[in-house]
Amino acid sequence: MKTLRMAEIAHVAVVALLLMMTVSDAAPGLNITSYYSPKNAQRPVRDRTDYIILHTTEGSKKGSLSKVYRNGEANYFVDEQGRVYRIIDKRKVALHCGTSMWNGRRNIDLFSVGIEVVGYHNKDITSAQYRALRILLAELKRIFRVPDERVLTHSMVAYGEPNRWHRKPHRGRKRCGMLFAKTSVRSKIGLGKAPAYDPDVRAGRLVNADEYLANMLYGRGRDSTTMGKNIISHGRSAWDIAGDDHDKPGTIYVFPDGRQLRGNEVADWRKIPTGTKVVSAEPDMVERDGIVLVGSTGCSAKELIGKACDRDDTYYFLPDGVLKSGRELLPAEQNKIPPGTRILVGYQLGGRITNMKSAFDICGAAWNATTTQYMFPDGILRHGGEVNERTIPKNTLVFFK
């Protein structure tokens, strides 16, 4: 066997070094650690990478990181201290967009890197997060040659299939990552150009179902320099500030006289005086992919999900493994939902998978929809985008919309 000469060895070393330099995301100044999901090994490598998608967790680090890790729901996760976790290899498919479309192309997970940022769609992030994102995005843009206008927010690409409120496929299913459309925020994370309009709404493939969101993504809203401007005024309603969360218990209204009401306690929205401050409570729950995860405080079912709490299409997965519908929950249980409970609202129980009955037999084409939920015998909930019809274990319970 021929031995390598010194010059050849040096050449090989230089090539290897160059290769490492061009593919590594470990840039100077970035606090990055590998925290690979158990799903990482089985995920396929993407054929193309045309987008980088930014998300906000809408909840605290603790619950979000464990869920993102468990299900492989992002390539990267950035906490409040600016620490970056690698969850799914940057070249592999992470499940972060759900039902998605951009410029006529669907299933954006197959063409994008996903970054989860701990925070909320309408709140400023920490300076450590700004710094980390600036470095991380610079590396990813360079590695995958993604121009600034293809660094998008989840809310830009998510869309909803027709449902009881919208007869047509529609944009506005999620507000996730909305702040990353703001001109001031983009400049702080090193992004210049942003998409000027929604290509799928313009082409008529989707209808716009969230005016507020559209204004924040493409209209005048994105150019306002104040972040989280949270005072109610004549031009600024509770809806403008808190959106879907305006009537949730996690939103608190502090009136000019100091009195406070939770969103679910407001009876007449026209009677909220101007000058009222809208603040978010420490989250008692996190909602993701339609699943409500109950946090540490043990609120009542009504506080958590409002009027849906005792309906028979609401399902509670109690931490001791017991499943109950809203109607089956005892009054004592209604009053204090234990931390760790997972809740599905507005679902139909399709029954169990057996040798004779597949997921498709139970819910048809919805078997692989991200709104369909599977309770595996191991107690883990997986949505339709995460399961393989042939390998779903027997006895898995199917819930669909």
Ligand SMILES: [Zn+2]
């Ligand atoms: Zn998202």
